[in-house]
Structures are given as structure tokens and as C-alpha cells.
Amino acid sequence: MAAEPGSLPDFKMLALFGCGAFLLRGAGCTINDLLDQDIDVKVERTKVRPIASGLLTPFQGISFLGVQLLLGLGILLQLNNYSRILGASSLLLVFSYPLMKRMTFWPQAYLGLTFNWGALLGWSAVRGSLDPFVVLPLYLSGVCWTLVYDTIYAHQDKEDDLKVGVKSTALRFGDLTKEWVTGFGIISICSLALSGYNAHLGWPYFACLAAASGQMTWQIYTVDLSSRADCNRKYVLIPYN
Known part of the structure; x- marks a missing residue:
């Protein structure tokens, strides 16, 4: 989106962000495993x-x-100063996310805020600043998208979560889960459409978006929330639309 219209994205930037996402998401998983071992x-x-x-x-x-953090720092230092500050600020979210399930029924929303920080960082790394009309709808879309797939994922653990005493949107939504995630799915797709429109993207973007929305709809309405295996299968498929 941040590339000039009609131009391919910068390959070096794609490589940096690919490695950075791998390292920082991995760091988040490591932090989660350390804090949640009990x-x-x-x-x-x-x-x-x-x-x-x-x-x-x-x-x-x-x-x-x-x-992981040292390698991530090495990548961050190759970006512009604006992006360095923006990227470093995400660490607060990364380190605090594992604690959210102890405090709120909405840890999936906090995960969305954490995992989708790249929607802001990617644009700033290319343009040197943020365009709120593009990146804020994109960020919101990612947060809602995370709420869809991670709520389905959380249904695998709802019985155990009740015993242990931790919270999740799966427990918060209960029997109304499909209605809730449908709403978040609609917001996600609409926000993606708005972001693409404001970024002046062409019809292929919207054609792919229509296909992705159809696939997400199928996933939501066919998932068996009482089946751990099916929840896991849908979780694996949804994030890779």
C-alpha cells in the first residue's frame, strides 16, 4: 500500500519486515510462554x-x-528515525499482552492491537510518516480480524480456562460467538475496503478482498465451536486468507 501507485514494493523492505515479523512475533510467543508457564x-x-x-x-x-530481541533491534535500526520510535513503542504491547487474560475478557482485542502494529510501521518505514486515512482503517481491520480468528481459537480452551480462572472472548461471547465474530468480520472487510480506497488501489485489490470475505464467511458459519479439532482447523485457515 505504501509503495508508489503502479510500482512494486521495495524488496529490501519486504525482506526486513518479513524477518522482523518472524522475530517479534516469536519474541511475543516466548514472553507468553515464560509468563504463562504456571x-x-x-x-x-x-x-x-x-x-x-x-x-x-x-x-x-x-x-x-x-x-530474538537483539536481532529485532538490528532490523529496526535499519529503518528511519520515525519508524524506530514507532517500532520500539510496540514492545509495551508485546510484553504486557500475556497478562491481559488475567485482567479482562478481551485479551483477543489486546492481541489484535499488538499483532497488527505492522500496519502502522510498514507505512511509516516507506513514507517516513503516517497517513491516518490509510493506516488507521488498516489497523482497525487487523484488530477485528484478530478478534475473529483468535476467538475461534480460544474456544479450544474454554473448559480449561474456566477451571484455571483466565478470561477470553470465547467465554465472554458464549453462545453468541458467531454473531459477535460476524460483526467483527464485517468491520474488518469494510475497513480494508476503506483503506484500499484511500490508498487509491485498483480493482484487483477489491476482487481479492471480495474473495477473502467469502472465505471468511464460510469459515465462520461452518465452524463447530464445540469441537477443538475444528476450531483449530479454522484458526489455521482464517489467518492465511
Whole structure:
């Protein structure tokens, strides 16, 4: 979106952001596993995670996190100053997200704020500033999109979450989950359309968006929220539209 109309994205920037997303999302997972080890051992799906299962010690986890953050810093330093500050500010979200399930029924919304920070950073890295008419609808779309797929994902753990005492949108929405995620899906698609329109994108963008919205609709209305296997299968498919 940030590339000049009619031009291909800068390959170096694509490579930097690809590596950066891999490293920083990985760092988020490491932080999550470190802070949640006492919870993970009590949940069927997560009890085999490396730290919870004892395969790795917390010190090894912290050491691995240090490597991830150091490599991420190396990537961030190659961007402009505006993007360095914007990127560094995301660490507050990354480090605090694992605590949200203990505090609110909306940790999936907080995850959306965290995971989709790149919607802001990608634009600023290319343009040197933010265009709110493009990046804010894009960011909102990502947050709502995350609420769709991670709420479905959370339905795998709802029984365990009740026993452990942690919160999720799966528990908050309950039997109305499909209505809620349908609403978030609509907001996500509409926000993507608005962002693309404001970025002056052509018809292929909107054709792909229509196809993606159809696929998301099918996923929402066919998911069996009482089946852990089906929730996991839909979770895997939805984020890669």
C-alpha cells in the first residue's frame, strides 16, 4: 500500500519486515510462554509447550528471548528515525499482552492491537510518516480480524480456562460467538475496503478482498465451536486468507 501507485514494493523492505515479523512475533510467543508457564501446565493444549513441559528452563527461555530481541533491534535500526520510535513503542504491547487474560475478557482485542502494529510501521518505514486515512482503517481491520480468528481459537480452551480462572472472548461471547465474530468480520472487510480506497488501489485489490470475505464467511458459519479439532482447523485457515 505504501509503495508508489503502479510500482512494486521495495524488496529490501519486504525482506526486513518479513524477518522482523518472524522475530517479534516469536519474541511475543516466548514472553507468553515464560509468563504463562504456571497456566500452561493446567491446559490440555498448552501443557506440552517447551517451558511448561520442562523441556527448556526459564533461563533458557529468557536467553532465547534476548537473541530474538537483539536481532529485532538490528532490523529496526535499519529503518528511519520515525519508524524506530514507532517500532520500539510496540514492545509495551508485546510484553504486557500475556497478562491481559488475567485482567479482562478481551485479551483477543489486546492481541489484535499488538499483532497488527505492522500496519502502522510498514507505512511509516516507506513514507517516513503516517497517513491516518490509510493506516488507521488498516489497523482497525487487523484488530477485528484478530478478534475473529483468535476467538475461534480460544474456544479450544474454554473448559480449561474456566477451571484455571483466565478470561477470553470465547467465554465472554458464549453462545453468541458467531454473531459477535460476524460483526467483527464485517468491520474488518469494510475497513480494508476503506483503506484500499484511500490508498487509491485498483480493482484487483477489491476482487481479492471480495474473495477473502467469502472465505471468511464460510469459515465462520461452518465452524463447530464445540469441537477443538475444528476450531483449530479454522484458526489455521482464517489467518492465511
